[in-house]
Amino acid sequence: MTPSADFSLIMPVIVLGVGATAVMLQVAARRSPELTRFSTLLVLIAALASSVWIGSPEPGIGQAVTPLLQADDMARLFAALFCASAALCVMLSRDYLPGLSDQGDEYYLLLLLATLGAVVLAYASHVASLLLGLELMSVALYALIAYPSRVAPAAEAATKYLVLSGGASATLLFGFALLYAATGSLAFPEIGAGLQSATLGSAVTAIATVLVITGVCFKLSAAPFHLWTPDVYEGSPAPVTAFLATVAKAAPFVALIRFLFDAQLFDLPGVVEVLGVLAVLSMLVGNLLALLQRNVKRMLAYSSIAHIGYALIIFTVAADPVNRALAGEAAVFYLVAYVPTTIAAFGLLALVNPGGEGQDHAEVQDLSGLFWRDPMLAILMLVALLSLAGIPLTAGFIGKFYLFAAAVSGSHWVLLAALVLGSAIGIYYYLRVIFQMSQKPAEHELTWTMDGGMRAVALLLTVAILGLGIVPQALMEYIRGMF
Numbered sequence: 001m002t003p004s005a006d007f008s009l010i011m012p013v014i015v016l017g018v019g020a021t022a023v024m025l026q027v028a029a030r031r032s033p034e035l036t037r038f039s040t041l042l043v044l045i046a047a048l049a050s051s052v053w054i055g056s057p058e059p060g061i062g063q064a065v066t067p068l069l070q071a072d073d074m075a076r077l078f079a080a081l082f083c084a085s086a087a088l089c090v091m092l093s094r095d096y097l098p099g100l101s102d103q104g105d106e107y108y109l110l111l112l113l114a115t116l117g118a119v120v121l122a123y124a125s126h127v128a129s130l131l132l133g134l135e136l137m138s139v140a141l142y143a144l145i146a147y148p149s150r151v152a153p154a155a156e157a158a159t160k161y162l163v164l165s166g167g168a169s170a171t172l173l174f175g176f177a178l179l180y181a182a183t184g185s186l187a188f189p190e191i192g193a194g195l196q197s198a199t200l201g202s203a204v205t206a207i208a209t210v211l212v213i214t215g216v217c218f219k220l221s222a223a224p225f226h227l228w229t230p231d232v233y234e235g236s237p238a239p240v241t242a243f244l245a246t247v248a249k250a251a252p253f254v255a256l257i258r259f260l261f262d263a264q265l266f267d268l269p270g271v272v273e274v275l276g277v278l279a280v281l282s283m284l285v286g287n288l289l290a291l292l293q294r295n296v297k298r299m300l301a302y303s304s305i306a307h308i309g310y311a312l313i314i315f316t317v318a319a320d321p322v323n324r325a326l327a328g329e330a331a332v333f334y335l336v337a338y339v340p341t342t343i344a345a346f347g348l349l350a351l352v353n354p355g356g357e358g359q360d361h362a363e364v365q366d367l368s369g370l371f372w373r374d375p376m377l378a379i380l381m382l383v384a385l386l387s388l389a390g391i392p393l394t395a396g397f398i399g400k401f402y403l404f405a406a407a408v409s410g411s412h413w414v415l416l417a418a419l420v421l422g423s424a425i426g427i428y429y430y431l432r433v434i435f436q437m438s439q440k441p442a443e444h445e446l447t448w449t450m451d452g453g454m455r456a457v458a459l460l461l462t463v464a465i466l467g468l469g470i471v472p473q474a475l476m477e478y479i480r481g482m483f
Helices: 007-029 033-053 073-099 105-123 127-145 152-183 188-196 202-220 229-235 238-245 247-263 271-291 296-317 321-351 375-389 395-409 413-437 452-470 473-480
Strands: 063-065 069-071 352-354 446-448
Touching: 007 033, 007 063, 007 069, 007 073, 007 105, 033 073, 033 105, 069 073, 069 105, 073 105, 073 238, 073 247, 073 321, 073 452, 073 473, 105 127, 105 247, 127 152, 127 238, 127 247, 152 188, 152 202, 152 229, 188 247, 202 247, 202 271, 229 238, 229 296, 238 247, 238 296, 238 321, 247 296, 247 321, 271 296, 271 413, 296 321, 296 395, 296 413, 321 352, 321 375, 321 395, 321 452, 321 473, 375 395, 375 413, 375 452, 395 413, 395 452
Parallel strands: none
Antiparallel strands: 063 069, 352 446
């Protein structure tokens, strides 16, 4: 496809880039966290609107914008999802941030830049744009994790993420360098074509592919590259953890979907098998370790590892051309369902402060009696946990059903068994939290911040999770047109 110079097709990227520059100038001219938060929300809403209404190609038809970016329905969907998710994280930060830092201006700017990197990943069709988006997002996250100047664990979490993410980025770069040496190109489709006639030998291409998968799986925190996840999630501010667990995971996964599908890497021996092994490891390790956690953040961190394992199933299913479209649909729907569900779960931790000390390191027992103290907050957590468990009438159920159908269609019984076993284990520790919320209130003080704005956010998330579970047909039809 001939690249186009119609930059209206990538309006979300342009709006976020120009908006980030404008917010930067506003911070330089006048430091005001309230004004910066409002400006950031305005930019995110404008980028969301542009992804929905402005400069879109014909439905189901993609258009290359320069050799680096691909504007299509999948890019538009995830650009809108990432902007909406970032806006929710900004809202959750409103009352959370003042207790942790003297100034919040740079915090909101960094969140905007991280969102820009995620949206670039949604459009990326070239190694250069993939690495640009990935590093823009990662570098902003290093600072976001360490931003609270009065919380010691944040600096430790940021240091761990910086060192390990730097190593993963170096691994990823070296893998792409070997792919370039073998194929002579960095565009996704041309890499696939070049690998079919590579002259450097199968050993080099195999090593390159393993290095690329290793680097991406670290960003996804798939087992066994997951060791940083619980510590970084626990040490980060709850709104940043929500961003880390959703946008920062979904964006690399979208790029991986596009890379593997465009380059047709399913034909390479070993790729499908390696991804299948990683899927099984992630499902089992994530769920088993989540069983042992009493800290809610760490429990959700290990749970997120398991959910990445569920999503990785689709790459094994996609090895069969007959089931490739169904696998792509399952992956996209699962990611869309996972994002609001996880933001809702971590969002509650940004609102609940055990002991009223401005901390979000809630233990499971800290949530005792939440149903009696604040039913609306408890209902938000209830719906989120039921969705993560895959209970009917929630978005998570439809997402898991999609994955189940994809695995059955390809007769991948080992993956299916791991999915069922992992989901069964997950139901136990999710229900443990729900049971605790229904008990007598904890003896110590439990404080939370739930004004009208926060209640509107909680209601919006609850409606989104239930809406995708009860009436998913519109989204399913839209996703079907992508493949």
